[in-house]
Amino acid sequence: MADPVFIGVAVLTVGSAIIALETRELIYGAIALAISMLGVAGFFLLLDAPFVAMFQIAVYVGAVAVLIIFTVMLVRTQALFSVKEDKKRKGAGIALMLIIMASLGALLLASGLNGQFGNFNDSEAIDFREIGEQMLTYYAPTLIIMALTLAGSVIAALALARREEVTSIDGEGQQNGRTD
Amino acid sequence: MSGENKEQPKKPAATPPKPTAAKPPVPAKPPAPAAATAPQKKEPEPPAFEKGIADQIKKRFGEAVKVVFIRPLRIKLMVEPRDIVEVATFLRDTMGLDHAESAGGTDYPKDNQIEMSYHLGSYGREDLASHVLSLSTRTARDDARLPTLINVYKSVEYHERETFEMLGIYFEGHPRNDRFLLPEDWADIPPLRKDFRIKGR
Amino acid sequence: MASYPQNFRFGEFVGSILWLVFWVLIIVTLVGLPLVFIVLFYVPLPPIGDEVLTPYLFLTMVVDPSRTIPIVEHLMTTDLFRVAVFPGFTYGALIGGLTIFIERKFLAKMQLRVGPLYAGKIEGIFQLIADGLKLIAKEIIVPSGADKPIFWAAPIAFVSVSAAVVTLIPVAPGWVVADLDVGLLAVFAILGFFPLIALLFSWASNSKYPFIGGLRALHQMIAFEIPFILSALSVVILSGTLNLTGVVEAQLQSYWFIFFVPISAFVFYISSLAELERIPFDLPEAESEIVAGWLTETSGMIYGLLQLGSYIKTYALAALFVVLFLGGWAGPQVFPQEFHTPLVDISPLYDPVAANATLWFTLKTFGMIMLFLLPRGISPRIRIDILLHTGWYKLIVLTFINMFIALALIYGGILGPGGLLVR
Amino acid sequence: MTSLEDKFEETKRLGLQIVRESEDERLMTLSVGPQHPGSGHFRFTIKLDGDYIVYCDPDPGYVHRGEEKMCEYRNFIQNIPHLERPVIHDSTNITYAYSLAVEELVGIEVPRRGQFIRAIASELNRQVYTLYWLAIYGIFLGHSTMFMWPTGDRELFIDLLEALTGARVTHAYNIPGGVRNDMPEGFRDRCLRQVHYFEKRLKEYEDIFYNNPLFRQRTEQVGVLTKDDAAKLGVTGSVVRASGIPYDIRKAEPYDIYNEIDFKVQYMKTGDSFARSYTPFLDMRESCHIIEQLLDKMPQSGEVRAKLQPNPKGPPGEAYRRVESGRGALGFHIISDGTPKPYRVKISVGSFRNILALPYLLVGQRLADMPAIYWSLNYWPVEADR
Amino acid sequence: MTSAGAIIKAIESGSKHLLIKRFTFRYPEEKLKFVGDGYQFDPKKGVGIAGYRGRHILFHDKCTGCQLCAIACEGIAEAIGMVKVDEQWKQNKKGIMPQIDFGKCVFCGLCVDACPFYALFMTNDYELSSFTKEHLIYTPAQLAVKPKYQGDVEIVIDDRGATHG
């Protein structure tokens, strides 16, 4: 636990995740989400998975955050600022969160995962070529289904967001096309 | 261009300079035939083509249309406000005068009237291309109202709006009788009326 | 017509200046000098060789050229030097600044003008410095209703993200800040930040024109990102690696990739123009339609930072083109192996290979930058629907064609391991 | 929305309902106002649905100075210097029409050499205006070279006019009765050399601008004004010639010397932005030929100005004379009551007539087409406001 | 591929100019040469003599103080006012001469046309800027000074393009 980089990234990730949910303005929430995703990408780098990390940055910051921010901008500010949540519900939520944390944490500590796999330095990092190999051999059908799913969802999003009167490609359409 | 038209252009250069041609050195006091009198009497024999057009209109409307003058390439008609839409429609549909070049008013406080004149031209008829027909009408100064010609000539839309605010003629049926060129906070009388004076003049 | 007050006395004027000088001297001797001495003699610096450096010692060594060499040598091995100076920010910013000057002179020539003329005696070479000083001196106006945190942060983010792209570019063998295995992917991941910044900044400006400009920037960058990535993909296929140094080395072993995949290079060039928002793709800043696009509300140094960022970006993309298609630092050796200067021997610093590589790399990069500048002189702005159509339909098809060419080259045994054209 | 009537009805509906009463939140109102770099001293509000313009409301008047009213306070000669203020880039032509009208009222004839010099000055000034217009058209479409080149070549024509008239832009050269001064020595050779040089330059313009496929993409099939609509809307000048109506005052109603000059009226049939931008270019080429002819046929010596008393007055009456200016027909309707000052001066300018087409052409187009359409209408805000 | 050809033609047309001499003329160092000494008017013939219309020059020995220039300017710019001068001239009994406010003058030259005695002409001098508006009012004494304007740059048009000087 003495790794300052790890602690820094962890604080960044968790802190901005909390900010993403609790900040008053939704646009800051979206930015905080992007920063949180960057933190997760930092974890991936710490875990010697640079390929996944870059993918994470490209998709989450380049696409998901842009999408969310774009939607927030489309929605009128009046609707964004109406905070309608009751105290009781919030308290219950915090309690639930703490219970999940405590129980899962206890479970983890008791499960024997702690220290079992030792330090990461013992084992070799996985080369991203291996990922590519697996994707194109064993997981090839999955990849195709994935691609179809993506295409379907993009078309669905396009169909959802388009207006009837406007016939040509519109803003949201281009937006959603980004997601692959 | 038709043969008739090719002859027309030379006329304006030939006819107006009559007075000066007689006495070039002293143009200040030309007692010569035309200068002092009204223009319509200046030319006893108007050019044939223009006369034909005027006669055609005269034949259709009779006394409702008064021909003020006929000069080479220029005709001026005077009608009553109630007839103007009808005359304009006739001019557009039958005579082929398909657009208005200009429309503007003149204030005549002596007669207590405002004259509104539309200068009509033609893109469609080649023999009329060089002619300008001025369709005028007069309305009272105090309650200046005229029927709009916007449904006959689309091209008068802005000219009428301008005239509304410059001379205060309300055009009945015009979609927007409101501020156009003048500042938004203009609160004086319409500026092109003669009783509006520029400061210091 | 000099205007001065009527009760002006020259004696009083001199007296006041002397009084001022007196007080400045007092304060300097009592406060300034002790502070300077403490700093000079008691602040430790990292050791060079076997002695602990203090600022005073450092100064003495800097004065003596022969003793400066080890300090410089030590500095050049540090990460700070790499990030801040040579392959990193300063190098990029310098080339960016030169780009601005070249752009202005080049366009001026093409348009029968003279361009910058008066700042600096020769052809206005100090115009950039003058403009920078002017921008710094100007007031920064934040529009009312603007989202201040984003408004202030976005220009800085823009510059730092541009600089982050620069860090991934290998300039010479070994001279790269971050030599990642997934270098090319990292470049595209970082380029993905720009639409976000443009969108956020345009939203934060609280004005309609920037917002339309931001949306246009977003659409344009996203429409051209896919052909951008795909055109680089054919290079990856040919070289078999994502590492940019590896890409260059693969080209050193065979020939420049532009000869194999010219269509990809063309698509990459077009997409770079779009990514850089240069004419004919400067729709986000189309001044006759939307004032200045997403830069409308910028003023002073905010504008300066955004411009600096965009020119660093220009350098980065030109350099990326050079790395991917033009063989990086490949070029004949022009520097001699040994290099002796009469006064000071700088041979420990002299690396003929790196110097040669840097020279060729910089030359090629400038050639590419000139190509990026050329359309501005000869082309009008394109319309957004034509642009999107080009991006989504035409360029993607072109890249696929070239990807198949690249695959054919690999599987036909012409390139790749043991290929015909591999030296 | 296809026909003019439909567009007219739609504009009227939107103008009366949406603008005043309810704001549809889908629409974004964009003010292309007087400070906008793409408007000049002119403002129009457009409403955008996505990228499409659904409504446009022009609002001129930012540089209205009441030239017509001012004319009523000055005598016929004193009107000249201030009448060219509305359109200083084409100042010879506006005073040309005024001089023609006053000559008709007062009843004098211009000497033959004076007519030629007038026509030369008018053609040169039309070149100056068209080059300026072309420069702005270039920069509106983001083509900075096309801004610099015409601006530079315009400077040569301005130098020529300066040698002829003594001032760079506000010439005050035409005067009722002729021109103020004779041609200077060597002007003829200089003018011919310049015209030949300029004809060569026009080819380069065509290479870099008009034949550029990107420019064509931006302007072809954009803002199409059909022949019928052009006639109905009464647009003039290059706008109407681009729509297929070969109407040019120089041909239709030749003033002064133009009936002796052999030239063709340049027109195109498509009526889109490209045609509207290309017709002035063809006009420039034709203008070069006209200047050459004028220099050829000009009498070598003679009077250039008819004698006129310093305070001329004509009989009561009215005159309406037109010339072809850079923006189309420019007419002066002068009513005189027999005093040395005009009773009423009505200036009918091409800009004011052309801008009427703007709302009809913009509706249904993209935002990016706005500058391409707006400036192709050959509009000069100051002239329209007068 | 006509469009590709057109683009190549455009590139060629643009880059050709990289070699052509520049057109810009460096104003304060170089000045343009004008036709003649300035706009003059010959009242006998009733025709002007071509020349640049810069600031005026007043010949005190010819001015009669007839005010015709001021009357001509009245409706145009109101820039000319008649002021009393201390000088004694035979032809100028009233001792008044024009004083011109160049902050108002529009340089139309109609005052020169109005002068029947060859007293008021215009010169090539157009560099009239000053820090205050008052300095733009030129008294008769200032108007009598002949300006020192030296312009020697001419436009040269040759095969390689147009250049200044």
Next chain:
Amino acid sequence: MAELIDFIIVSVVLVAIGIYGLVVKRNAIRMLISIEIVANAANLTLVAFSRSLPNAQGQVFALFSIAIAAAEVAVGLGLVIVAYRLYKEIDVAEFRSMRG
């Protein structure tokens, strides 16, 4: 050097935060953000285990998961836009007529 358990703990915290957001927030966009946080926590666990056992399948799954998350956000935001257009509101409790 951090160990496997540290990454898992961070992941657990993220999951808890995400679930809290899902439970408490009624704003549709915030709910999407919560879902993204949970998905990321899952990805983190996957990659951590993949690094720990050395096994590439964890990373492959993480990549799939990222792509799916992007698709899901696209559809989700499309729904939000439609709902906003219908109800002028992005509070899920206000989407009354969605029942049945």
